[in-house]
Amino acid sequence: MTDILGYKGKRVIVSGCFSGMGEATAKLLVDLGAEVHGFDFKESAVPMASFTQIDLRDPASLEAAVAGVGGKIDALFNCAGLPGGGGFPAMDVMKVNFLGTRHLTEQVVPLMGQGGAVVSIASTGGxxxxxxxxxxxxxxxxxxxxxGLAWCEANVEQVSEGYAFSKEAVIVWTQFMGAQLIKKGIRINCSLPSPTQTPMMATFHATSGKEVVDAAAEPLGRYTTPAEQAGPLVLICSDLAGVVNGIVMPVDGGFMGGLATGQVDITKMMSAASRQPA
Structure with missing residues (x-):
């Protein structure tokens, strides 16, 4: 079984391929023989089949990017995101992390057939x-x-600084759409990373505080790497995960399990519960 994950020749889109988890995901997919089409605000150095500059705050750019790729799409990896904690305007965070992600997915799904798969990156912050x-x-x-943006602007007290609410929205949307898309033979899932050493980390430290970020890295005791996050994303969209659908998958070195069993001290995180990192 030389192609056990089933990516050879598959056409996939990776948003957020410039850096971090998205870049690591794109690299892995290229290595696995997929035809990778990358989307990001900044140009990626990954040797993909194509790259298109997008702005997840601009739905027209997303529509044009998907139209430019065209043809059948086998998998979509929603890896683009902005940190919260006040580092960016709340509505920009909502646009990138949820509204743009949803809109991009809605453009790609019609190009998918039986066996199509979508995965998005949520967060322990959600x-x-x-x-x-x-x-x-x-x-x-x-x-x-x-x-969606009009609703957010009318409910700023719920949106708050944007990050936690946007990641919660990704989680609820994933579970809701899982029951919808599976009727078309398309799966949708999301991951829940623990703190990961990406270019966003400096912003998380500045806005949430390093002690809060470090608390979310327990019991592993270190930040994960983008490559460690990319592997589960690729696995969950692969042929091996053919009936895995609508799930919120922790990729956190045991954080969720430690939290549930009282082995992770959540008190350090309570003061900034709405600004948890991923």
Whole structure:
């Protein structure tokens, strides 16, 4: 079984391929023989089949990028994102982390067939999703980028600084769409990374505090690498994961398990619960 993951010859799109988890994901997919088409605000050095500059805050750029790739798409990797904690305007964070991600996915899904797969990067910062499902369902009920943005602007008290709410939205949306897309033979999942050594980390340290970030890196005791995050993303969209759908997959070195069993001290994180990193 030389192609056990089934990527050889598959056509895939990776958003956020310039750096971090997205770059590592694109590199791995190229190595596995996929035809990789990269999207990002900054040009990527990964030797992909094509690269298109996009701005996830601009739905027209997303529509043009997908039209430019055209043809059948087998998998979409939503890896682009902005950190929170006030490092960027809250609405920009919402546009990039959720509204643009949703809009891009909605452009790609019609190009998918049976066996198609989507994965998005959420965060341990979105752990409050279960307490706000009714609120998130209001956002999910909006149709299109502009309507979603209008809802966010009318509910700034929920959006807050943008990061936690946007990642919660990715989680709830993933679970909701899992039950919708599977009827078309398309799977959608998301990952929940623990702190990862990407270019965003400096912003997380500045806005949330290094002690908060470090607390979210337990019990592993270190930050993960982009490559360690990329592997599970590639696995979950592979042929081996053919019925894995609508899940929120922790990729956190045991953080979630340690939290559930009282082995991770959450008190250090409580003061900045809405600004947790990934």
């Amino acid at each position: 752990l409050g999703w279960s307490r706000r499902i009714p609120v998130h369902m209001q956002l999910l009920a909006t149709k299109g980028f502009d309507a």
